[in-house]
Amino acid sequence: MAVWEALLELADDHLVLGHRISEWCGHAPMLEEDLAMPNMGLDLIGTARTLYDHAGKLEGKGRSEDDLAYLRDEREYRNCLLVERPNEDFAHTMLRQFYFAAFMRPYWLAALNSADATVRGVAGKAEKEMAYHIRHAGEWVIRLGDGTEESAARMRDAVEALHIYVDELFDSSDAARMAEAAGVLPVRADLRDTWERTVSEVFAEALLEQPKAAYAQRGGREGIHNEALGHLLAEMQVVHRAHPGARW
Amino acid sequence: MYSQGLIGADGRTEETPEFLARFQKRIDAEEKIEPKDEMPEGYRRTLIRQIGQHAHSEIVGMLPEGNWITRAPSLRRKAALLAKVQDEGGHGLYLYSAAETLGVSREEMTEELLSGKAKYSSIFNYPTLSWADMGTIGWLVDGAAIMNQIPLCRCSFGPYARAMIRVCKEESFHQRQGYEIVMTLAQGTPEQKAMAQDSLNRWWWPSLMMFGPHDADSQHSDQSMAWKIKRFTNDELRQKFIDATVPQAEYLGLTIPDPDLKWNEDKGGYDHGTIDWDEFWRVVKGHGPMAKDRIKARKKAWDDGAWVREAALAHAEKRRARKIAAE
Ligand SMILES: [Fe+2]
Ligand SMILES: [Fe+2]
Ligand SMILES: [Fe+2]
Numbered sequence: 001m002a003v004w005e006a007l008l009e010l011a012d013d014h015l016v017l018g019h020r021i022s023e024w025c026g027h028a029p030m031l032e033e034d035l036a037m038p039n040m041g042l043d044l045i046g047t048a049r050t051l052y053d054h055a056g057k058l059e060g061k062g063r064s065e066d067d068l069a070y071l072r073d074e075r076e077y078r079n080c081l082l083v084e085r086p087n088e089d090f091a092h093t094m095l096r097q098f099y100f101a102a103f104m105r106p107y108w109l110a111a112l113n114s115a116d117a118t119v120r121g122v123a124g125k126a127e128k129e130m131a132y133h134i135r136h137a138g139e140w141v142i143r144l145g146d147g148t149e150e151s152a153a154r155m156r157d158a159v160e161a162l163h164i165y166v167d168e169l170f171d172s173s174d175a176a177r178m179a180e181a182a183g184v185l186p187v188r189a190d191l192r193d194t195w196e197r198t199v200s201e202v203f204a205e206a207l208l209e210q211p212k213a214a215y216a217q218r219g220g221r222e223g224i225h226n227e228a229l230g231h232l233l234a235e236m237q238v239v240h241r242a243h244p245g246a247r248w
Numbered sequence: 249m250y251s252q253g254l255i256g257a258d259g260r261t262e263e264t265p266e267f268l269a270r271f272q273k274r275i276d277a278e279e280k281i282e283p284k285d286e287m288p289e290g291y292r293r294t295l296i297r298q299i300g301q302h303a304h305s306e307i308v309g310m311l312p313e314g315n316w317i318t319r320a321p322s323l324r325r326k327a328a329l330l331a332k333v334q335d336e337g338g339h340g341l342y343l344y345s346a347a348e349t350l351g352v353s354r355e356e357m358t359e360e361l362l363s364g365k366a367k368y369s370s371i372f373n374y375p376t377l378s379w380a381d382m383g384t385i386g387w388l389v390d391g392a393a394i395m396n397q398i399p400l401c402r403c404s405f406g407p408y409a410r411a412m413i414r415v416c417k418e419e420s421f422h423q424r425q426g427y428e429i430v431m432t433l434a435q436g437t438p439e440q441k442a443m444a445q446d447s448l449n450r451w452w453w454p455s456l457m458m459f460g461p462h463d464a465d466s467q468h469s470d471q472s473m474a475w476k477i478k479r480f481t482n483d484e485l486r487q488k489f490i491d492a493t494v495p496q497a498e499y500l501g502l503t504i505p506d507p508d509l510k511w512n513e514d515k516g517g518y519d520h521g522t523i524d525w526d527e528f529w530r531v532v533k534g535h536g537p538m539a540k541d542r543i544k545a546r547k548k549a550w551d552d553g554a555w556v557r558e559a560a561l562a563h564a565e566k567r568r569a570r571k572i573a574a575e
Contacts, residue, residue: 019318022330026314027545029553031341031354034310038334045327052323066322090556146566147559154555239321239379246437248322248379 003184004058005078005175007119008068009221010185011051012079015069016229017100018044019236020087029090036136040097043129047122054118066248070240074230075223078173082165084220084229091154094140095162101133102198103169103191110186119184138202145206152207159208167216169195176221263288275476280406283349291475295405296350297366298477303343304361304368306336308542312376313385321379328425329382335418342415346407362547364534371458373536380433380440380447386426388448388455388493394419395489396459404476427496434500441501448497449505456520457528459486491517 022041028034052065082100087093108127114120144151172180172188179185196210203210219225240248263271271288274281281287310333317333320326344354360366371389376382397419400412433444460466460482472478480488490509497504508521531539 015323022317022326025317025330025333026310026337027549027552029549029556031307031337031344034337035334035341038330038337041330042327042334045323045330049323049327069323070321090553143563144556144559147561147563148555150555151559151562235318239319243321243437243439246321246440248325248432 001174001178002058003175003179003182004055006173006179006185007051007055007058009078009080009173009176011048011055011068012077013083013100014044014048014051016077016079016232017083017096018042018048019232020083020085021093021097023087024093033090037093040133040136043126043133047126047129050118050122054116066240070237074225074233077223077225077229077233078221079225079229080165080168080220081217081226082162082169084225084232085162085165086228088158088161089154090140091144091151091158092161094137094144095155095158097133098137098141098202099162099166099169099199101130101137102195105130105134105198106191106194107186107188110191113183114185115183134198138198141202141208142206145203145208155206155208159211163211164213164215164217167213168218168220171218171221173221272474275404275474278402278476279404280409281404282406290471291405291477292350294472294475294477295408296347296352299343299347299350299408300352300357300360301367301369303340303347303357304366305372306340306343307361308368308372308546309389310336310340311542311545312372312374312538313382315376316379316382319379320382325382325429332386332422332425335422339415339418342411343408346411349407358550362543362550364543367532369458370531370536370539371454373531373539373542374450374454375538377450378443378447380430380443381451383426383429383431383433383444384447384451386422386424387430387496388426388451389458390419390422390426391493392455392458392489394423395485395492399479399485402476402479430502431500434502444500445502448502452505453524453527454531456486456490456523457531459483459489461525461528487517490520494518 018041021037021044024033024037025041026034028037048069049065052068056063056065056068082096085092085096105127108123108130111119111123112127114123141155145155146152170188170192176185176188180187200210267286268288271286271291281291313329313333313336317326317329320329344357347357348354357366361368371392376385394416397412397416401409401416403409403412430444430447433440435441463481463483466482473481494504494509506521508519510519511517512519530536
């Protein structure tokens with residue numbers, strides 16, 4: 001276990017979610033969202049790239065961002081389960097984005113004091129991006145929760161489907177604990193209250209109940225994923241892997 | 249602009265000869281026509297159609313490239329492609345706004361696109377079959393679009409001209425980025441180089457078709473020229489495009505799939521082989537290989553999104569009602 005592996009987990013979260021949201025590009029419910037979702041995807045992929053690059057350097061085996069993104073299988077991916085969940089519909093997509101950003105915003109704010117200069121750099125940029133994601137996705141949670149009967153029902157379905165993946169956000173793997181102890185990354189469990197507050201404010205306006213998970217799903221940090229991730233990676237990696245060693 | 253889909257100006261008009269002469273005088277003096285100015289009905293209709301078709305082309309154009317975002321072979325390319333496709337959506341948005349100044353709504357235009365009544369550039373009805381197509385489209389398709397659009401920056405209609413200035417900057421960035429993708433492939437492994445050549449083979453002729461029929465066969469361009477909506481003929485623009493592109497292909501070591509292509513010293517430009525006009529008209533008339541899929545994808549996005557748009561309206565309405573109740 002090493003600090004770079006905690007950075008890899010974080011990078012995987014961002015890449016997988018960025019990839020997921022980019023799947024909407026050209027197919028959004030309205031043109032404004034065809035612009036907003038790629039924006040969010042670009043933020044996430046940008047963060048992933050810096051983190052992969054840094055993780056690769058700390059590992060010291062010469063692996064590049066693309067080696068890490070394109071040449072690991074699903075068992076080696078370390079993202080949490082929430083981010084790999086399929087888009088389903090716009091309600092699921094916006095709730096997933098909101099849950100994740102509500103966690104990452106305080107995370108990056110805390111990481112502004114990281115002992116690692118690269119992490120501090122990422123945090124300075126990402127904290128602002130996550131504030132925007134909270135606002136944008138949060139407003140959609142409210143609009144859909146409060147909108148029509150159909151949208152409210154879809155929003156409730158999304159909450160029902162995704163709330164079981166929330167607890168895993170607050171877990172720290174052994175690698176993460178090491179990074180936390182070294183002052184490189186914030187302690188995940190400490191962010192629970194802030195997350196709850198962000199979510200409950202939006203849910204109140206969205207007329208949504210915040211359920212307690214009867215059983216929280218976990219496993220992403222050990223590479224135990226849902227089946228959806230393998231398909232995402234197969235698609236993402238196909239061209240890169242078909243041409244070993246090629247430059248793009 | 250994607251001129252080939254939009255065949256022509258609409259000269260029908262109710263106006264008096266004096267009014268038309270006055271209008272033409274403003275045009276000839278290179279004055280910009282603004283949305284609130286009086287204008288011949290035909291001028292308005294022509295612009296609505298042309299700007300609408302241009303906007304639809306940007307939006308439908310998101311699909312062929314969007315097809316490769318999830319498979320881009322490096323993270324740098326993935327981010328760049330996502331940003332490019334997003335830019336095209338942004339172009340669609342400015343253009344819809346420019347058309348709206350002429351009194352047509354984005355909803356109406358969207359419905360015309362989905363019903364098949366409105367056209368868009370048929371270049372987007374060809375399939376993207378390899379990563380190399382992401383390079384070739386930027387290089388050739390954005391390149392051809394720029395040739396068409398640079399003169400539109402001086403279009404007589406102010407909002408369109410201004411939209412084009414911003415759009416052209418981004419299109420030329422796309423063109424350079426596309427060329428750089430093709431260059432990386434052309435200098436890469438034998439498989440990558442073959443991928444680049446195959447892509448050029450498939451996109452070259454459709455790109456030439458983007459400029460529309462030969463001048464002799466193009467019915468309505470005189471009125472558009474007189475109104476300074478259009479400033480160069482189809483053949484003039486096609487020639488500029490070929491002359492700019494041939495040396496770029498040579499530099500890459502790729503072969504343009506036209507055995508008749510050769511430099512003509514007298515005209516100071518390249519002569520090219522015969523364009524397959526049967527294919528051109530077939531694709532313009534809606535029989536392009538991906539035509540049905542493109543409209544189906546746009547329609548699905550629109551229909552699947554209906555509940556989202558309704559919810560947004562319903563929420564805005566409730567919020568307004570609550571605010572009034574609180575006052
Ligand atoms: Fe364009
Ligand atoms: Fe464009
Ligand atoms: Fe473009």
